[in-house]
Amino acid sequence: MKRFVLLLTFFVFLVYGQELLVRVPYTPDNNTSTLIKKGIAVIGELDDAALVKITSANLSLLAGINYQILDEITDNKNYYLVIPFNKAIETQIRTSYEVLTSDKQCLLVVTAIGKEVDLIKLPVMLTKLDFTPLKLSEQTLTYPKISFNPLVQQMVDNVSADTVLSFVRRLQNFRSRYATSESCRAAGNWLRSKFLNYNCDSVYFHNFSGTYAPNVVAIKRGYAYPDNIYYVIGGHYDAVNNCPGADDNGSGTSAVLEAARVMKDFNFAYSIRYICFCAEEQGLIGSAAYAQQARANGDSIPGMINFDMIGYTDVSPENLEVFGKVSNPNCSTFVNYFINTASLYVPQLPTNRRMVTSLSGSDHHSFWQQGYVALCGIEDYPLANPYYHTAGDSIGAGFNDLNFCTNTVKAGVACLASLANPIYPNQPLVIYRRYRVDDVIGNNNNRWDIGETTHLYITLRNIGQTTAHNVSATIACTSAFVAVLQNQAGYGNISSLDTAVNQLPFIIASSPNTQIGYNANFELTVSSSESTWNYNFTIPIGAFVSTDPIPDGPRTPARYWAYDNTDTLYYYHPTYNWVEIKNIGNRITYDHNDQVRKITLPAGFGGIRFYGQRYDTISVSVDGFIRIGADTTPDYTNSALPNPDGPAPMVAVNWDDLYHANTGNYGGIWWYYDQPNHRFIVEWDSVYYYNATSVRDKFQVIIYDSTYSTPTQDNIIIAQYQTANRYSSSTIGIEDPTETIGIQYLLDGTYHAGAAPIVPGRAIKYTTQSPTGIAENIANSLQPITNFVNVYPNPFKDKTVIQLNPRIVKTKSVQIYNSSGRLVKTLLINPTHSKVQYLIWDGNNVQNKPVSAGIYFVVTSDFRNVVKVIRLK
Numbered sequence: 001m002k003r004f005v006l007l008l009t010f011f012v013f014l015v016y017g018q019e020l021l022v023r024v025p026y027t028p029d030n031n032t033s034t035l036i037k038k039g040i041a042v043i044g045e046l047d048d049a050a051l052v053k054i055t056s057a058n059l060s061l062l063a064g065i066n067y068q069i070l071d072e073i074t075d076n077k078n079y080y081l082v083i084p085f086n087k088a089i090e091t092q093i094r095t096s097y098e099v100l101t102s103d104k105q106c107l108l109v110v111t112a113i114g115k116e117v118d119l120i121k122l123p124v125m126l127t128k129l130d131f132t133p134l135k136l137s138e139q140t141l142t143y144p145k146i147s148f149n150p151l152v153q154q155m156v157d158n159v160s161a162d163t164v165l166s167f168v169r170r171l172q173n174f175r176s177r178y179a180t181s182e183s184c185r186a187a188g189n190w191l192r193s194k195f196l197n198y199n200c201d202s203v204y205f206h207n208f209s210g211t212y213a214p215n216v217v218a219i220k221r222g223y224a225y226p227d228n229i230y231y232v233i234g235g236h237y238d239a240v241n242n243c244p245g246a247d248d249n250g251s252g253t254s255a256v257l258e259a260a261r262v263m264k265d266f267n268f269a270y271s272i273r274y275i276c277f278c279a280e281e282q283g284l285i286g287s288a289a290y291a292q293q294a295r296a297n298g299d300s301i302p303g304m305i306n307f308d309m310i311g312y313t314d315v316s317p318e319n320l321e322v323f324g325k326v327s328n329p330n331c332s333t334f335v336n337y338f339i340n341t342a343s344l345y346v347p348q349l350p351t352n353r354r355m356v357t358s359l360s361g362s363d364h365h366s367f368w369q370q371g372y373v374a375l376c377g378i379e380d381y382p383l384a385n386p387y388y389h390t391a392g393d394s395i396g397a398g399f400n401d402l403n404f405c406t407n408t409v410k411a412g413v414a415c416l417a418s419l420a421n422p423i424y425p426n427q428p429l430v431i432y433r434r435y436r437v438d439d440v441i442g443n444n445n446n447r448w449d450i451g452e453t454t455h456l457y458i459t460l461r462n463i464g465q466t467t468a469h470n471v472s473a474t475i476a477c478t479s480a481f482v483a484v485l486q487n488q489a490g491y492g493n494i495s496s497l498d499t500a501v502n503q504l505p506f507i508i509a510s511s512p513n514t515q516i517g518y519n520a521n522f523e524l525t526v527s528s529s530e531s532t533w534n535y536n537f538t539i540p541i542g543a544f545v546s547t548d549p550i551p552d553g554p555r556t557p558a559r560y561w562a563y564d565n566t567d568t569l570y571y572y573h574p575t576y577n578w579v580e581i582k583n584i585g586n587r588i589t590y591d592h593n594d595q596v597r598k599i600t601l602p603a604g605f606g607g608i609r610f611y612g613q614r615y616d617t618i619s620v621s622v623d624g625f626i627r628i629g630a631d632t633t634p635d636y637t638n639s640a641l642p643n644p645d646g647p648a649p650m651v652a653v654n655w656d657d658l659y660h661a662n663t664g665n666y667g668g669i670w671w672y673y674d675q676p677n678h679r680f681i682v683e684w685d686s687v688y689y690y691n692a693t694s695v696r697d698k699f700q701v702i703i704y705d706s707t708y709s710t711p712t713q714d715n716i717i718i719a720q721y722q723t724a725n726r727y728s729s730s731t732i733g734i735e736d737p738t739e740t741i742g743i744q745y746l747l748d749g750t751y752h753a754g755a756a757p758i759v760p761g762r763a764i765k766y767t768t769q770s771p772t773g774i775a776e777n778i779a780n781s782l783q784p785i786t787n788f789v790n791v792y793p794n795p796f797k798d799k800t801v802i803q804l805n806p807r808i809v810k811t812k813s814v815q816i817y818n819s820s821g822r823l824v825k826t827l828l829i830n831p832t833h834s835k836v837q838y839l840i841w842d843g844n845n846v847q848n849k850p851v852s853a854g855i856y857f858v859v860t861s862d863f864r865n866v867v868k869v870i871r872l873k
Helices: 032-037 056-062 087-096 116-121 150-158 161-172 182-197 246-262 285-297 329-345 364-369 402-420 774-781
Strands: 006-008 019-025 041-045 049-055 067-072 077-084 098-102 107-112 124-128 202-206 215-220 230-236 271-277 304-307 320-325 351-356 374-378 430-438 453-462 468-477 482-486 488-494 499-501 506-510 518-527 532-541 561-564 596-600 608-610 613-615 617-621 625-628 650-655 669-674 679-689 692-704 717-721 731-735 742-747 762-767 788-792 800-804 813-818 823-828 837-841 854-860 866-871
Touching: 019 056, 019 098, 032 041, 032 049, 049 056, 067 098, 077 087, 077 116, 087 107, 107 116, 116 124, 150 246, 150 329, 150 402, 161 246, 161 402, 182 202, 182 215, 182 246, 182 271, 202 285, 215 285, 230 246, 230 285, 230 402, 246 271, 246 304, 246 402, 271 285, 271 402, 285 364, 304 364, 304 402, 320 329, 320 402, 329 351, 329 374, 329 402, 364 374, 374 402, 430 518, 430 532, 453 468, 453 488, 468 482, 468 506, 488 499, 561 742, 650 679, 650 692, 650 717, 823 837
Parallel strands: 230 271, 230 304, 304 374, 320 351
Antiparallel strands: 019 049, 019 067, 041 049, 077 107, 077 124, 098 107, 202 215, 215 271, 320 374, 430 453, 453 499, 453 506, 468 488, 468 518, 482 506, 518 532, 561 762, 596 617, 608 613, 617 625, 625 650, 650 731, 669 679, 679 692, 692 717, 717 762, 731 742, 788 800, 800 837, 813 823, 813 854, 854 866
């Protein structure tokens, strides 16, 4: 039986389909990422647990996990993550409110509708749970290289302590900035007028609610990139009732205003949004609404800087605490970028890097929830300002260190301006925009393939304010697989805001030994009479399609490759041939679900060699994988490959949370040694899924013995799939003993670009037989070629003649492969002719396009005869 621990803090009758709020503690196997990948809605996080919304009907998704049902979700309740100012406030909250759970600093509080008004008055940081599922970061971001820029320094130097103080004083002087008050709306109008004065291209009210004052959004449009790609600097302008809010958060709002002021006379490549959020004190309501709308609109936000309380010092010198989110790797890079730019331009400001599982209570959290990259800059955490949420939060008391606040604003400006890439006034700035491969001299399929020489066109744009004269560009590539045959091109003059493409192409060539999908990194140097600029870009070689094999990685060259039975252009593709072993093999008995049983390989089989290591045993799991070796540790939670979390070395045939049956006509797991055919077979016979017990799948893995040799002497492994009823929550692939190299064919419904979908009759072969130079391997492994009469001329330029005697060579066709093992052309033999035949190859591929210069192989359809032929330029 599955481990199933249900911890109840109260007795509750679960109505089928009732929505529940559940606490799931973090373990090495269960974190926010793994829960989301299981289809579980994570709606909040504590330091040590995820908060999950789930229906009682779907509790089986949490089977095997320790969890705690906290509450039934109803419409007459509000839920808040509350960070109290001190222990006395925590005690007061626990006395006055129902606390469902907590971590070291944060309480989860449930209130009746309306009662939250009293909670907001307390000195607490508040986040309202709106039950929107948390999103994971979707891509790896890179940020520009940090180097000194006099324009950035000019903006930093223009930050004025007097101006910052005037902003804080004006915000303090509004009668109230409580989010529902008219004076808060008046503060919003004042902010809007300031942004308009600072030459923002657009300023608007984001009216997210009829109850609260709006967010104020100001846009400074970049010259190079679309409006929906932008950086954000933000802070909330509302305050708790009867509180001047000088530090919380007149200080952060002043940073946003001052950034707009000192950047107003500069142009940038990227767009910037200056945002003053409202209803933060009510639980981040304004920023949550904005971030959700941005995600729905498809906005790309590479970074959001949030300032909240940056004007109070308890101990001098004060450190600026800079927070990022551990589970979003981009946050670490972004926090480092902020700290490094601060060190370069504002060395007098001490900073403290802090990466956390969760830090709710301010507006960066809303962006984290949507998978965006954000940081929070704050004077202290835990909070140290004794005037927090009191009438004493005014200039001179709650806001007592103008110098620290000003330096923090300077750090924000330095980071934001560096990211947005300022444009020098009255000078050109030529940027790289895109590349285009034109392989008209190759196979003309509009991509750069392995072993192909191609033309390259690069588009440049001058986003500066004046013409760039005599523009030229040079490319370089240090990859051993790439040769740059023509590395220079001219562009002439490029006017301001114009684009240009090189008329004469760059020429690049890839080696026949290049791995499919290899990314070639190029350095681009752009020069004009006025200046020089450097950029980097990447071009993939031999882009994967579903009919290509998949290499292991990340590394080059690969050791193992995965071929499926749609990769018919490659010699080593498998053929689906199901071998039914139920009732003729040995049924594996299991004491409980998730168990892994060790199987000693028969002596006649000779063991298995996998990633260069020899094993005499395998371990078969109910959950659809085999470990190579004798490790029987269970693991029913599938993960990505390679990944240190999980079994290794392994073959994930269909790694999922599966059930078996030890008895009955189906549902069992079997093994069989088919000695005459030199193979060992394991079959999962119609096993079913734990969270979908009505769904079953039947699949098997075949391990061939060493008589089927490979270049590395590793054994050939084939996985076969007789049915395809689910495969939406599983992992398929292999992983090496170090858990750093592997092939991920499928993960939770997402396929590798070289993978064909799992359907009935799919076969996948894992082998170290490489598609690169495959025909050479064929030729070397067979007897000398004597049956072909001749291929001439060889080498050739325009055409060559293939001469053969059909009475000697029993073949229906002649196939021509390139050096990467891909089928280029098939020439049919006339079956009625018994005399010597002459087949002419005109150097074209199956699309009747000329192939590139290089090595090709002429092969008979039975693969018994191979001749190398060379195509010249």
